[in-house]
Amino acid sequence: MTDTPSETDVAIIGAGPTGLFAAFQCAMLRLHCVLIDVLPETGGQCAALYPEKPIYDIPACPAVEGAQLIANLERQIAPFSIPRMLRHRVESLSGQRGDFVLGTDKGATLRAKAVIIAAGAGAFGPNRPPLEGLEAYEDSGAVQYYVRRKADFQGRSIVIAGGGDSALDWALTLKDIAAKIYLLHRRDRFRGAPESLRQLEEAVAAGQVEKVVPYQLHALQGENGALRGVDVIDMDGGIRTLEADTLLPFFGLATDLGPVARWGMDTARSTIPVTPSNCETSLPGVFAIGDVASYPGKLKLILQGFSEAAMAAHAIHPIVYPEQALHFEYSTSKGVPAA
Incomplete structure (x- = not known):
């Protein structure tokens, strides 16, 4: 979807593999979400840096190239028609848990009840x-x-x-x-x-x-x-x-959290410390997953980002539906909710 939405349940900043899977997890819990990314396409570093590089540690995939992984994740969320705001850099975040306002460099404004930061390493560039x-x-x-x-x-x-x-x-x-x-x-x-x-x-x-x-x-x-x-x-x-x-x-990437560092949450060495059990940052209602999130024992693996996406989505459910109990069900039992 290309129309710029004005409000949603969850704003997901970053449309790399972790952000895409967070969108799927939110949709499975009937949480409306919007994907936001500064790049012109989804996929993050997988699409921009190594689309043809095999990835070997994705469960059930002996080897999958970066571009194919993104294509598979897009197929997974396709039934939900999730809006995305591409070529948008989120510059500002204000408000509080349950009522945030995000502003982008294109002048767009988005209201959200919760925010997931899935920005990978933040703004990145090579060490030259x-x-x-x-x-x-x-x-x-x-x-x-x-x-x-x-x-x-x-x-x-x-x-x-x-x-x-x-x-x-x-x-x-x-x-x-x-x-x-x-x-x-x-x-x-x-x-x-x-x-x-x-x-x-x-x-x-x-x-x-x-x-x-x-x-x-x-x-x-x-x-x-x-x-x-x-x-x-x-x-x-x-x-x-x-x-x-x-x-x-190949001397690594120089990373920068950019505007995220000015949003009032704790940061450490270009990462955002989170509570390991739910990936919430020091700013209530704002969650961080994937490479940008840090906590003791953290492994910078895509598969760990997928797990964090599920935890964050479940932690957000009571923010969006405070009077509705969430009973955990396996996807094999409940299937994919109708869009």
Whole structure:
């Protein structure tokens, strides 16, 4: 639905996988909701950053690409015709539990009885390496921070820089597509799942990936945005040039809560502390789920965000229906409510 609503039961800020599942959970409890996201499409980081990257820890899905996961979640909420306000950034939040007013950068106003913040890591952008002339290579596509289409890297010679899961995953994913993969890290120890580390050693032994350790990025060689080599430097100052036409630096995301940090709730290191049992923030009636939420023992997994979405929806039910007891029922028993 594209019409901008003026009021709802629950305003869900963030239309990534956790926000989409929160919409489903709300709808199953007959709570009207609206999805709000600053991006032009639903999906959050899954759609914007890694639509073709396999995700392996979604229950009942041995492997599912980011875009397919979002498509499945959209199919799940399709029967409910849930309104969404895309390209809207929520700038202000006022009011109290049961009667909030949200204002967006487009001048829209939405009244809601409760709010769920499912904003992932908040506003996000890549940590860029401090290399001279970097912008020209970014503009040409020789330096990229996200892989949106694997086919774009067919036959290319790629330097992948980083020591975490993203660097490992993309080295393993692109090894059968690219002509050459260099995996660069400042030490010969990578932070990744044991299975990814095992597969990496197999790929190195097979000559599909070349580990370049311990080295760091030093300079880019080329002109007019066309990359022909990446200079790397070791701990003793020795420089080596890797012949490559593409650099993929995976040094994590710089995150910012943005306007959310000014709404009067407790925050900590770009996250929002919540009560673990119901995901309510320090501001009554406002809940946070997914990567933006923090509490002892928190795991930043999509599946944990799904669980938090269900808990938040059930905690919101008495706010919207204070005189109606909620008797928990399994979806296998009650089915999907009529829209």
